Amino acid sequence: MKRFFALVFAPLALAALLGATAVPPAHAEESAASQNPFPEQQTFGSFDKSQLQRGFLVYQTVCASCHSLNALHYRDLAALGLDADQVAALAAHVTINDRAATPDDRFRNPFPNPAKAEAAFGGAIPPDLSTIANARPGGPRYIFALLTGYQQAPSGFTVVAGHYFNLAYPGNRIAMPPPLKDNQVSYADGTKASAAQEAADVSAFLDWAANPDLDARKQIGLRAVLFLVFLGGLAVATKRRTWTDI
Numbered sequence: 001m002k003r004f005f006a007l008v009f010a011p012l013a014l015a016a017l018l019g020a021t022a023v024p025p026a027h028a029e030e031s032a033a034s035q036n037p038f039p040e041q042q043t044f045g046s047f048d049k050s051q052l053q054r055g056f057l058v059y060q061t062v063c064a065s066c067h068s069l070n071a072l073h074y075r076d077l078a079a080l081g082l083d084a085d086q087v088a089a090l091a092a093h094v095t096i097n098d099r100a101a102t103p104d105d106r107f108r109n110p111f112p113n114p115a116k117a118e119a120a121f122g123g124a125i126p127p128d129l130s131t132i133a134n135a136r137p138g139g140p141r142y143i144f145a146l147l148t149g150y151q152q153a154p155s156g157f158t159v160v161a162g163h164y165f166n167l168a169y170p171g172n173r174i175a176m177p178p179p180l181k182d183n184q185v186s187y188a189d190g191t192k193a194s195a196a197q198e199a200a201d202v203s204a205f206l207d208w209a210a211n212p213d214l215d216a217r218k219q220i221g222l223r224a225v226l227f228l229v230f231l232g233g234l235a236v237a238t239k240r241r242t243w244t245d246i
């Protein structure tokens with residue numbers, strides 16, 4: 001009887017234990033410009049919240065004047081580790097329809113009338129960035145390569161007016177002016193704001209915007225796999241015990 005209880009309750013105890021210990025690892029001290037700019041892309045890695053906060057700052061300071069981020073509300077920034085007052089203060093700095101934004105507003109759309117964007121960029125429209133990290137092969141690595149891929153066009157390569165040569169962009173002619181340069185933002189955590197660092201941070205932020213539940217999904221997946229492995233072992237043990245005397 002004792003064994004029976006052990007067999008039935010052991011998996012439950014294990015599940016509870018896994019639930020209790022599944023705390024996301026901290027990556028706060030890791031710098032985005034280190035060898036691993038996107039920890040969330042590793043099998044067991046998770047988003048680096050301080051990197052996401054830096055990335056939001058880059059988006060808000062630089063990219064938000066051209067690109068919308070429709071899927072996000074300002075309140076979603078709480079997931080980056082900001083408290084309610086910080087989120088409210090951030091939103092209050094943004095003007096939507098002649099009023100200050102609130103945490104429940106969607107991120108401001110800089111071009112509610114796409115015709116104006118078309119006119120400004122010679123027919124190109126800055127795409128909404130909500131899911132761009134999923135929509136492009138390579139995800140954040142592609143965005144990073146795009147933002148750091150501006151170069152002098154090789155001789156013989158014609159870049160049409162209003163376009164720029166970019167190594168990562170398919171066709172190498174992009175209508176987006178190079179958006180980043182060194183020290184375009186000033187990071188509160190003291191990280192040096194090189195153009196590459198800004199590019200890595202905003203790419204990670206856009207990866208989070210497209211996959212806000214990535215960390216939770218990984219944790220649930222890991223717990224489920226461990227549980228199934230344990231259950232598999234239990235099934236083998238039960239089978240052996242049942243058939244020993246025959």
Ligand code: HEC
Nearest residue numbers: 062063066121124125126127132143173174175176179202
């Ligand atoms: C001055 C306006 C402007 C700013 C600022 C700007 N962009 Fe763009 N962006 C554009 C335009 C225009 C396009 C469309 C380019 C085209 O179709 O040739 C674009 C396209 C893109 C694309 C899509 C590329 C693809 O593969 O289709 C990404 C990603 C992007 N921008 C990211 C950013 C990020 C991140 C920032 C901030 C660091 C930023 N942009 C700042 C105007 C801008």
